[in-house]
Amino acid sequence: MKLSVLVLITALAVGLSIGLVNFHFQQSWYFMLVSFAVSFVTSFIMFYYLLEKYIYSKIKLIYKLIHNLKLGKDLKDALGEYVSTDPINDVENEVKEWAGAKKQEIDLLKKQEQFRREFLSNVSHEFKTPLFAIQGYIETLQDCLLDDPEMAVKFLQKAEKNVERLSYLINDLDAISKLESGEVPIDYRKFDFVLLAKEVMEALEDKAGNRKIQLSFKEKYMHPAFVNADREKIRQVMINLISNSIKYGKENGSTAIKIFELHDQYLIEVTDDGIGIDEKHLPRLFERFYRIDSHRSREVGGTGLGLAIVKHILEAHQQIISVRSTLQIGTTFAFTLQKIG
Structure with a gap:
């Protein structure tokens, strides 16, 4: 609702109330119309001035900030030219949209956080498995290197397979990272x-x-x-x-x-x-x-x-x-x- 319409309705309500009260005591249509006119004009001017200066102008500023910041402008640019003719209704709609967008953003961040925790846990597990195996083979290899050369060769081969597994894992992680970031061009x-x-x-x-x-x-x-x-x-x-x-x-x-x-x-x-x-x-x-x-x-x-x-x-x-x-x-x-x- 526009400011002028809002003030007009308020002034009419005040003027009509004062006019009816005056008619009740004076029992005169003349005094009722005079009091109605005076109170209506006075109320309209006063309410328009107060709402425009202390409320409406602030709402327009809030709307400009919300609208322009949503478009990605910085704070200085956000205070530029006003574009809305009905900022009260627009502020309500903007705030509702903004609140909905923020809720979606928060939900997405929660999902990403959960995914990050799972990903780190999985990466840790995938790396620990071959690393612990390699560590065990090397420790055993130190004990049987001289006493049982054939067994030592088998442990070396097993350690080599786990090193290859680590290498594949690192290469795959690197490939995904580059694909996600667009570092790897598509050669059509x-x-x-x-x-x-x-x-x-x-x-x-x-x-x-x-x-x-x-x-x-x-x-x-x-x-x-x-x-x-x-x-x-x-x-x-x-x-x-x-x-x-x-x-x-x-x-x-x-x-x-x-x-x-x-x-x-x-x-x-x-x-x-x-x-x-x-x-x-x-x-x-x-x-x-x-x-x-x-x-x-x-x-x-x-x-x-x-x-x-x-x-x-x-x-x-x-x-x-x-x-x-x-x-x-x-x-x-x-x-x-x-x-x-």
Whole structure:
């Protein structure tokens, strides 16, 4: 409500009240109208002056500050030209919006704090496991270096594997950090995804054979599928997804790669018939270090960062990845890539 309307209503109320009181005592319409007019004019001038000087001007200042600070201006710029014609209503709306935004910001900060604590705990755990193992092997190695050289060699080999695990962990953390900060540029190039998929399948053929898992790429998908993306990073995506399907697939099972042509994209699916994933785990599957079964995850190896890296690579391409899974039936990871004719 504008200031003039507010003052007018208030002055009318005061003038009418005084006029009616005067009429009650004087019983004269003339004196009632005179008292009404005088009190109305006096009240209007007085209220307008008081509200404008001591209240309305302060509300306008508050609104200007809120409105301009929300736009990211500094304090000096926030005191610039006034832009609202109804600051009282605008202040209410601005404060409500600001309060809602602050609540969302606080909720987000709480989630980030919880994520930070979990992340630090997971990083600490992931580093401690191989470090303690290396420490134990070295201590044992010192005792048997001269007495049992063969055993010493075995402990050296085990220590070496844990050093490699630490190296993989550090490299993966560094890769995620660079992807998140945008330090790693995306080298967009036109290439045939079908050829890349065949290369990855050949590279992982022995690994799949050790678990008696068959890798398949149906003949109908063998015609060229040209995409615009960073070939090496998409190669990493495919290696991570297929490696996961091999790790968590069942023996004598299979992993299939499928390509579906959409309007301006290709949809790529990596499907296995393995143990599947419970639905409750799906929303957190791409979080760093999130493990469904910690014991099995450590048995099959890995840093717990593979899917997080996959997600970051595809997001850097402005593409999406999704997962669907059913326990004891299998899992499908699907992502999109920009198609080039």
